[in-house]
Amino acid sequence: xxxxxxxxxxxxxxxxxxxxxxxxxxxxxxxxxxxxxxxxxxxxxxxxxxxxxxxxxxxxxxxxxxxxxxxxxxxxxxxxxxxxxxxxxxxxxxxxxxxxxxxxxxxxxxxxxxxxxxxxxxxxxxxxxxxxxxxxxxxxxxxxx
Numbered sequence: 001x002x003x004x005x006x007x008x009x010x011x012x013x014x015x016x017x018x019x020x021x022x023x024x025x026x027x028x029x030x031x032x033x034x035x036x037x038x039x040x041x042x043x044x045x046x047x048x049x050x051x052x053x054x055x056x057x058x059x060x061x062x063x064x065x066x067x068x069x070x071x072x073x074x075x076x077x078x079x080x081x082x083x084x085x086x087x088x089x090x091x092x093x094x095x096x097x098x099x100x101x102x103x104x105x106x107x108x109x110x111x112x113x114x115x116x117x118x119x120x121x122x123x124x125x126x127x128x129x130x131x132x133x134x135x136x137x138x139x140x141x142x143x144x145x
Contacts, residue, residue, distance in 0.1 A: 035121055050089065073123050094109060
């Protein structure tokens with residue numbers, strides 16, 4: 001059993017990761033872009049990854065093809081793991097690794113890190129929305145001063 005399979009088993013038993021929640025397609029795109037940016041190495045003179053717009057448009061196209069507005073965090077990560085490797089520009093991002101070098105240029109973009117960072121961004125967005133909803137409900141119920 002590899003670490004991803006082991007971790008998946010743990011996350012499947014976590015309601016925060018396994019429960020479907022309503023999500024807007026724009027939020028999914030925002031989280032994907034955040035995932036790419038979190039996974040990419042920052043260096044002096046940073047530029048966006050090569051063909052960034054192509055990859056983002058590719059993911060957006062596939063997000064727009066989805067009929068579901070209910071999605072769990074694990075389903076979002078699975079979705080990215082399914083469609084991103086189909087894009088040759090996304091695949092190329094992992095092909096120029098310079099291990100243990102001081103970042104003076106792009107080293108590589110870990111696909112696993114993109115998937116998990118995007119999913120964590122969605123988790124954080126869900127948490128903010130749930131906190132806002134709870135505060136709004138409390139306020140509306142007269143629990144305010």
